[in-house]
């Protein structure tokens with residue numbers, strides 16, 4: 001794992017080939033911002049074309065099926081997205097947990113399928129507003145980590161965790177920097193109890209309404225190793241604002 005900040009764009013269900021120009025612009029600018037590791041997760045339909053546009057940034061998928069192939073109409077496996085040019089996949093995003101009723105056990109199977117295909121994986125966790133208000137945020141996230149993270153020898157170096165409070169996604173609201181730091185410290189402890197020493201170097205991203213204007217302070221919170229960015233990754237202009245904030249926060 002590198003210790004450069006890792007800034008990942010999640011295009012969700014946005015993008016046709018007309019958006020490849022944004023990917024190209026992000027890739028060209030990333031060349032001048034080598035202090036930051038940049039990645040994009042476009043929809044399945046754009047993975048191959050985005051890979052061809054991008055020389056420097058990593059391209060990933062937003063989900064994979066737990067099986068490697070078979071009679072699963074409409075689904076896509078890890079080896080398929082890898083073949084299309086993806087080197088990583090997101091799994092367990094809260095929108096998939098909600099829209100497709102994905103359980104922790106299923107998210108773990110998907111993560112393990114991605115690792116088996118030779119990819120790395122970003123496992124998303126995060127509490128709802130109701131859970132935070134009830135004082136259960138840390139317990140919920142701990143349960144998600146225990147249930148969703150892949151296990152096995154030497155897997156930690158292929159894993160990134162994204163902490164995304166559900167109530168902060170696409171809402172323009174974010175937790176305070178103190179709350180982000182507290183949750184990230186909690187996640188670090190959990191990672192060390194799951195992976196032992198290797199858990200100390202797993203990257204933990206913050207996600208949820210990250211924008212050029214708030215990126216610097218969120219990225220400076222304790223144990224934040226980067227950001228998973230939805231809406232603000234859809235144009236090169238706003239995504240680059242976040243990447244530049246990450247680069248400026250790095251010491252030479």
Ligand code: PGA
Nearest residue numbers: 169170208209229230231
């Ligand atoms: P947002 O989404 O940046 O639009 O809030 C983040 C995410 O869901 O990954």
